[in-house]
Amino acid sequence: MAVVGRTQDQLLGSVVTTARAVLSVYLEPESTCFENIWRVPAASILSVCRGRKTGSEYWTPDATGRLRFKSDEECREAFQDVFFKAVKARLRSAFPVGSLLSGGLDSSAIVGAASRILAEEDRSLVTLSSVPMPSAQGRVTDEHEYIDLFRGAENLRMLDVFAPGRGPFDDLENLVKSASLCSYSYQHFLYTAFVRAARDNRARVILDGDGGELSASCDIRGYPAELLLAGRWKTLVIALKNLGANRAVDLAVIKRHVLRPLLPYPVLRKLNRHNRFGTLIDYPIQPAYVQDVLGQDADRIMDRILQLASEYPDHRRNMVEDILLERRDLRQRSHAGFVDYQDTQFSYPFLDKRVLEFSLAVDGRFKYRNGSRRHLLRLGMDGLLPQEILSRSSKAPLSPDYHLRYQSAKKRARSLLRDFSAEGKCSKIVDLRRVLQAIETTPQYRAQYPMQADQDSQFTVPYALYLCYFLTSFES
Numbered sequence: 001m002a003v004v005g006r007t008q009d010q011l012l013g014s015v016v017t018t019a020r021a022v023l024s025v026y027l028e029p030e031s032t033c034f035e036n037i038w039r040v041p042a043a044s045i046l047s048v049c050r051g052r053k054t055g056s057e058y059w060t061p062d063a064t065g066r067l068r069f070k071s072d073e074e075c076r077e078a079f080q081d082v083f084f085k086a087v088k089a090r091l092r093s094a095f096p097v098g099s100l101l102s103g104g105l106d107s108s109a110i111v112g113a114a115s116r117i118l119a120e121e122d123r124s125l126v127t128l129s130s131v132p133m134p135s136a137q138g139r140v141t142d143e144h145e146y147i148d149l150f151r152g153a154e155n156l157r158m159l160d161v162f163a164p165g166r167g168p169f170d171d172l173e174n175l176v177k178s179a180s181l182c183s184y185s186y187q188h189f190l191y192t193a194f195v196r197a198a199r200d201n202r203a204r205v206i207l208d209g210d211g212g213e214l215s216a217s218c219d220i221r222g223y224p225a226e227l228l229l230a231g232r233w234k235t236l237v238i239a240l241k242n243l244g245a246n247r248a249v250d251l252a253v254i255k256r257h258v259l260r261p262l263l264p265y266p267v268l269r270k271l272n273r274h275n276r277f278g279t280l281i282d283y284p285i286q287p288a289y290v291q292d293v294l295g296q297d298a299d300r301i302m303d304r305i306l307q308l309a310s311e312y313p314d315h316r317r318n319m320v321e322d323i324l325l326e327r328r329d330l331r332q333r334s335h336a337g338f339v340d341y342q343d344t345q346f347s348y349p350f351l352d353k354r355v356l357e358f359s360l361a362v363d364g365r366f367k368y369r370n371g372s373r374r375h376l377l378r379l380g381m382d383g384l385l386p387q388e389i390l391s392r393s394s395k396a397p398l399s400p401d402y403h404l405r406y407q408s409a410k411k412r413a414r415s416l417l418r419d420f421s422a423e424g425k426c427s428k429i430v431d432l433r434r435v436l437q438a439i440e441t442t443p444q445y446r447a448q449y450p451m452q453a454d455q456d457s458q459f460t461v462p463y464a465l466y467l468c469y470f471l472t473s474f475e476s
Contacts, residue, residue, distance in 0.1 A: 029041040029327065040055070041327055043057055043058060043059045043060065043327060043353075044056065044057050045057075045058050059353055060324075061319070061320040061323045061324065061356060061357075061360060062357070062360065063314070063317050063360060065357060065360060066361055066363075067358065067361040067362050067363075069363070069366065072366075072379055075362065075366050075379060075380075076379055076380055076382060079358065079362075079376065079379070079380035080380055080381075080384075082355055082358045083109070083113060083355060083380060084113050084116075084117065085352075085354060086349040086350075086355045087110060087113040087114050087349045088117050089352070090205065090347040090349055091114060091117060091118060091205075093204060093205050095202050095205070096123075096125075096126050096201060096202050096203040097114070097118070097123075097125060097126065097203055097206075098126040098127070098128055098194075098201070098203035098205065098206040098207070099111050099114055099125055099126070099128070099206065099207035099208075100127075100128050100129075100194065100206060101127040101128065101129045101147060101150065101158070102130065102143055102147075102209070102396075102398055103129070103143030103144075103145075103146030103147045103149075103389070103396070104143070104146075104209065105212070105374060105377055105378070105381075105385075105390070106210075106213075106217055106350065106377070107208075107209035108146070108150075108209075108381075108385055108389045109209070109212075109216075109380075109381045109384075109385065110207050110208075110209050110349055110350075111125065111127055111207075112381060112384045112385045113384070115153060115155055115156055118155055119154070123155065124155040124156065124157050125155060125157070126157045126159060126198065126203045127150065127156055127157070127158045127159065128161055128194045128197055128198060128206065129143070129147045129158065129160055130161050130163070130190055130193075130194075130398055130400070131144060131147075131160045131161065131162060131400075132162075133162055133163070133164050133165075133401055133404075133405075134162070134164070135404075136400075136401035136404050139401075139404075140400045140401045140404070140445075140447065140450070141396050141400060141448075141450040142396050142400035142401075143396045146388065146389055146392065149386040157201070159197050159201070161190070161193050161194060161197050163189060163190055163192075163193035166189040166190075166193060166405065167189055167405035167406060168186045168187070168188070168189060168402075168405065168409065168462045169412055169413045169416075169462070169465060170189045170192075170409075171188075171192065172416075172465065172466070173469065175188060175466065175469065176466065176469045176470045176473045177473070182463075182466055182467045182470040184462075184466050186457075186458050186459065186463075187398055187399045187402065189405075190398060190399050191341070195344045198344055199343065199344065203344075204344055204345060205344070205347055206344060206347070207346075207347055207348075207349060208346050209349075210348055210351075211326075211348045211350040211351040212350040213322075214319070214326055214351070214356065214359075215350045215351070215355045215356050215358075215360075216350060216355060216358075216359050216376050216377040216380060217374040218315075218319055218322075218359060218367060218374070218376075219373055220315040220318070220367045221261070221311050221315060222261040222311055222312050222313050222318045223239065223257075223315040223364045223367075223368055224236055224239050224240060224243070224257040224258050224261075225257065225258050225260075225261040225262050226261075226313050226314050226315055226364065227239065227364075228258055228262075229313055235365070237249065239257075239368065240253050240254065240257065242370060242371030243257055260311060261313040262313050265307055265310050268310075269306070282455070282460075283463070284430060284431045284434055284435050284460050284463065284464045284467075285429060285431060286427075286430065286431050289429050308321070308325055315364050315367070316360055319359070320360070362376060366379060373393075378390050378391075395450075395451050396450045396451070397450055400450065402443075402458070403445040403457060406443055406457045407442070407443065413439060413461060413465055414436070414439050416465060417432060417435055417436055417439065417461075417465060417468070420432060420468045421433075421436065425468065425471070426467070426468045426471050429467070430467055430468055430471075431464075432464070432468075435460060435461055435464040438456040438460045438461050439461050441457075443456070443457040
């Protein structure tokens, strides 16, 4: 399916979706919305010689590697060696280095490693932590108690980033200027604040814990089914008990974690159990436009996308598929469009190929144990991080007061969407009627479940408005 060189009416042919489907760009990672302009996918090389271009991959994840450790201590030492090398490689800078610190396990591991490496060089690390606006403190669940565990460290310069008055509808004109696709985070305003805080402290590199879920923090899908096939019955029963309610093996757990990975995709499709996400994100795109652009290809593309989300009775294969899917990610972690990001580089130690390869090769018993997910990172950082962080299972959002920021900015967003609707702009592509209904809902937020997603405020409304600005940026 060609997606470049089309008319302006078709410029979103590579990214629009049918309802309940993810972006078709995952099937064509090189495509953009610009004629005769392509992207270079991650881990790829583009060569141009005498007007001819060729592309090749210089690395791809491999599920066949094996690391066999006899003990936890042996695994811990090996992990620390690889992880510290990955972090150290990203600290080479003539300027101070910054690191995001949310209080979660991934960002804390990076800060813990980076601070020790820099201490040996008599250098300091600038940490950047998102905290609620003063008006929201005490009203939302945040990470301050875990962030505060690092305070007092000699070579940490800890900065709290409040981003007062900022929200998801800021800088919309600037947001769309430098992106090849409409693929922005609803928390882009927070990354803008991080970059500005880093710049004010002369830091040009920001370490980010994003990507941990693909390596040392992976949630090893398919592992119980893998244990069944390997005949590791005792370990399987323990795993199923920890996955079930009240530490009991129930039928729902067996269906979800054992039977589903064992069934081939055609069977799951027939049973309508092929979607491991339950309900895929519903994009606010006009179904008629999708059909107009994709035609008879629409169902085939949707089916191929759902196959990308298949789960296998092999946790390493699932890890490989997740890494490959992430390679196709729209943003590819470039933070494209974030205001003022141009002079700052985000760097991801967990996406270092050494860390990815190590995490793939380690046996599942080091990744999941006695109900403890993300066990490889907990084990690897044991003794290097506070126990409160190593043992935590909770999490708060990166922007803990997002729902309040969204509410305060809704009036402006509503006005902008009504203007787009009245002028007829984007109506052929964006379902503005549905979006205007969504903006009238109040964000669902419960302090005891702060990570619970809210479709309307976190996706439907922001994405639709970003898309409208993206589309109208092509006007002459």
